[in-house]
Amino acid sequence: MTIIAFALVAFPGPIFASGETGNPTPITIDSTKGAKINIYCYENTSGSSKEKPVLLVHGFNSSGSVWSGENEKTNYIKNLRKNGYDVIVVDMRGNPVDTNGDHKLDAPVAGNSWGYGAGDLGDDVGVALQEGMRILNKNLPDRNYKKADVITHSTGALAVTAYSRSIGLVPYRDNIGTVIELAPPNNGSTSLVANIKNILAVIPSVFTQSVAAYQYALEVADNKIWIPGSRMESENLRKELSPDSMFLKSIQDLGPDMRIKTFIAIGSEDWVVGDWSPVIGKRDDIGYEYFLGMDHFNFCNNETVFAAILDKLEKGEESAFFKRFKPYKNKQLAFLSGPGIDHPDDTFDTVDFAEGVDISPRKLFDLTLRIAARKNKAYLMKYWEILTLFETAQSEISAGGSVDNIIDKWDAALGDKNKLLQSYYMYASREYLESPDIAVLANGYSNEMRKLIIEKVGEPVRVIDQAFEPYILEEQKVLVIPTGGLSGLSHSAIFKNKLSEYVKNGGIVICFSQQYGYDFNALPGGEVKGYGWQEDASCHTKAAYIANFHQILSSQSELYPDIKLDGYFTGYPDEAAILLRRSKNQMPAIFMYNFGKGIVIASSMYSDWGYLNGQASSSEINLVRDILRWAKSGKILPEYKSGEYFEQEIPVNKDFNKMGFILKS
Incomplete structure (x- = not known):
């Protein structure tokens, strides 16, 4: 036949x-x-x-x-x-x-x-x-x-x-x-397409510091995923499309x-x-x-x-078409020109952001959402709302419900949400970058610094490089310069002008120990001088004492806080407030001064490096935490004694079915 x-x-x-x-x-x-x-x-x-x-x-x-x-x-x-x-x-x-x-x-x-x-x-x-x-x-x-x-x-x-x-x-x-x-x-x-059950894939932002335009899939059984608004697909095939497969x-x-x-x-x-x-x-x-x-x-x-x-x-x-035989293949350039990314600093950690950070991707995303809600980042909040809907549907499948019934119930709604993600991603990516209150300069021990801040302070960070624009002040009021972060920048007039502009307009810079004293010359005003860790013998025991009290020292119970120092200062503005002095020579170890509408806090601590290498004590970590939290407000905070009644108004930009509060003293 x-x-x-x-x-x-x-x-x-x-x-x-x-x-x-x-x-x-x-x-x-x-x-x-x-x-x-x-x-x-x-x-x-x-x-x-x-x-x-x-x-x-x-x-x-x-x-x-x-x-x-x-x-x-x-x-x-x-x-x-x-x-x-x-x-x-x-x-x-x-x-x-x-x-x-x-x-x-x-x-x-x-x-x-x-x-x-x-x-x-x-x-x-x-x-x-x-x-x-x-x-x-x-x-x-x-x-x-x-x-x-x-x-x-x-x-x-x-x-x-x-x-x-x-x-x-x-x-x-x-x-x-x-x-x-x-x-x-x-x-x-x-x-x-991100398998909602694989949380590492669902929240790519830990590795790219950006929200990608993901669609979501729900795991059904037998290595099969259901993509709402579409059809079933192979989980293995999805994994093979990952760049590192x-x-x-x-x-x-x-x-x-x-x-x-x-x-x-x-x-x-x-x-x-x-x-x-x-x-x-x-x-x-x-x-x-x-x-x-x-x-x-x-x-x-x-x-x-x-x-x-x-x-x-x-x-x-x-044919006149398809005649180009040597195109560029550069992943970093692709991210540089990608959606929601318009400055080199936004791409600095596209691959290894939070590498080695002991926090789940979802937890970091939650930390960011906490601030995004306060800042009314509408697209990022919509992204989160969509995510929770997919998680609800996945929980019904995982609980043993009928897959056919669950698909009938959720397919239309979640299919529409998958389409919305494509519309939101560019705006949500930008809002994710804008959400953190704290920026870290990507120089020196920046990886160690962001690890310390995320894990111990519980704050997400935005990483920037020396080409940053001062207008990040609109979102990140605090800029942390990690240990060694000014290396190679003290002679850069462009960087120094950007840093001065940032502080002059109200930003707060927190600077840690540097390799050489002349590196501190990059700080706004140009009056800071001192010795770096290559020029000083580090001191581990009773390295400094409290010279003047400030709220950032409120968790310190000893006159000689348990902190590690390497370096000290010999020059600083006349109006600077000296908080800690080195024990061996009484020279300043931590001080702060006003510059324009902003503040500079300079120290010879190397807490970032110390944290990764087991040299940062709980007292030192608490001091870093208190410096950062005080800097976020940038002003003297109200103080209340134990048992004293007080009221605090907390503005919110969105209706929530529940809210949680953490009161820390």
Whole structure:
């Protein structure tokens, strides 16, 4: 029995589309590991066929319908057919297939489990190519296809790479001529779907100090995740899209088989993969095309993109498109120009922010939200509200509720919330940076300082570098210069002017011990002089005594506080208030002075380094805490005796169903 006869007898519609309006019956076929996929075959409508058909491969948590377009001009399938191409479209595993022979797509058959990865999707590509060309060759006149050109979107590119490199179970048959990859995550995605159960992935802000444009997924069972507003997907595949996954490391800088002519399209507004991830660094034979203003999801329904693709397929080397062979691959530059990021200081810790900090990502996020609520950061608070809804739905699944009932209950609402996240992320990212009250200069022992502040003071921090703009004062009133933080900056007129402007307008700078005395010259006013740790012998026992009381010393119960010092001061403004003096020479160890509307607090403590190396006592940590908390107010605080009644008005910018208060003395 031939395929044609089988189609006429068993199928309600044609096995492939031959007319302009004909829709083919989805053909459900077996792939590897027990999975089933769909293919759709279309005959060209131009009257003459090209040398090769085109296979269209969708991306993560998507289907072949993505190529249908919103209108005729953006419908890839129709336009390829009009231009003489027979077309094969694949629904890779995870999509609904015909499970009972009634020619209706009713449920997915993912195979042995939902734990499939890009290698398995590569098998789907290989099977779809082989079977699709076989059907076209058998059912259309004068067809003898042995190769196809391929257009991929997003993760579809990884599937083609996996197939062409024979990573899965289906060996590559040298049956691809050209592949054009649209927005491929060749080095990972900057904006993955986040499994709500995996809290480290849900709150990326610990590592990027920025809220990424995440969608959320809920874990169901058997390595399967449900993406509200979409469908079920593989948790393993989601993990493989992480930039540090073993799969991506295994194909790093390889790309598709070298025999395949490869071209890559990159969008300037693509927040899902950025403009660095598509680049295959060690290949100089791959052509790139940059599309200004293009985001990740518009590639599949954009008239301009299609015109460039068609020109390349038809003209080959003579095409004016995809001619750039040496694009940059720089992750830091991608973040530098990313959403919500407009200054170098905002990118300083994109990779290792809070590295080694003993706090859960969620806890740090909660610390930030506490301040965001006070500052009325509306988009960040909406982000948090959406997060809590997903957590509620996940808790119902984890409690053993019926998954089908829970999906019916939550899918529409959470699907809408996932869409809102894409609208909020740019604003929420900026508000996340703005929320902390304290900034830390990214120089010297800055990692140790932020670890100390986050863990022991319970305050989130924003990290800035020497190129910061003084207007951060609008959000961060306190700037901490860590031990050694002025190294190399004392001769920078630009930095000193920025620092002076910051304090003059009301900022408070807290400076710790420096390597050399001349480093202190960078502090506003230029009058601070002294000796650094390279010029002084450190003192551990009764290093200093309290010379004058101040509220920042209120937790110190001894005349000689248990703090470690290295260095002292010999020059300071006349009106400076000296709080601690060195025991050995009576020279100032901690003092503060006014500058414009702000304050400078200078000390020879090295609490950040000491904390990491086990030399910071509880008294010293309490002193750092009290300096920071006093600096946040920047004024003398009211004092109350034990048992004394007082009232304190606390303004809030939002209605909450409950509020918590912590009273510390």
